[in-house]
Ligand SMILES: NC(=O)N[C@@H](CC(=O)O)C(=O)O
């Protein structure tokens with residue numbers, strides 16, 4: 275197959291940041307994607323419906339002329355979040371989900387949840403009104419090995435929350451382990467998972483073997499090869515519980531290439547080329563539309579996009595920049611370590 279037309283995709287987990295970085299990265303997402311779930315981990319975080327409304331306006335102001343793009347806003351769950359504010363935001367149509375960061379788990383998560391009991395009133399309200407919870411699923415205890423933090427989270431936090439509130443709809447974000455895949459597959463209802471582009475492509479060797487490569491460092495950290503294989507199988511299976519959340523998370527190069535570099539891979543520019551490559555390799559190009567364009571909207575109760583995009587396989591590799599220049603500084607583009615031949619027409 276040399277050309278593939280699918281419904282226009284959506285990105286169900288995206289970091290756009292703010293200010294000059296927002297202006298620099300948004301056009302790459304809005305060029306290909308119709309909608310995206312916008313992560314609220316700004317500094318300070320997007321905590322209230324008023325914060326989300328103001329952030330949405332800044333995103334719309336940064337949108338290039340002629341791009342149709344709908345940001346789906348989220349609220350950053352804190353122990354002080356008001357259930358009424360969440361319900362108002364959801365009922366007004368502004369808020370699509372609430373995001374749970376265990377405090378200290380990842381970039382700008384200091385204001386996240388420490389004691390899950392304190393978040394229960396909000397979670398109960400969300401279960402009542404059918405508003406999904408997106409979770410960064412890693413425990414933060416220093417005793418737990420960083421490669422085990424996702425599996426530990428499922429047992430220590432996610433499963434207990436689901437037992438307490440079975441009606442709560444939960445999106446397990448950026449699943450990186452076979453434990454996560456199995457847990458989602460086994461659950462009867464109200465649980466789905468997003469998978470990033472980069473976790474389908476790299477395992478932990480990319481970060482550590484032959485030299486330390488900070489641009490492959492993200493959270494949850496990439497795991498061993500068997501986990502990557504499990505993610506590939508899940509993504510290319512067509513199972514409606516799994517869909518694309520790129521977790522494209524730009525940081526300027528000086529903050530990645532230093533003694534204590536930030537976590538995050540910037541993939542929005544070449545995600546669709548990477549995905550077409552991955553799905554073709556696994557003889558599953560016919561399932562790409564389900565993963566990128568159908569399963570996500572179905573989970574969030576939205577219609578799939580009517581417009582389409584066409585991916586074409588070129589003889590010569592597509593020329594992506596190594597890095598882009600934003601007003602905030604240079605940002606290195608995710609390198610899949612092989613040439614990409616699929617291009618978005
Ligand atoms: N994925 C990452 O490595 N980083 C994200 C935060 C997150 O999604 O955990 C970021 O905001 O930089």
Ligand SMILES: [Zn+2]
Pocket residue numbers: 380410447448493494
């Ligand atoms: Zn995360």
Ligand SMILES: [Zn+2]
Pocket residue numbers: 287288289313521523
């Ligand atoms: Zn993220």
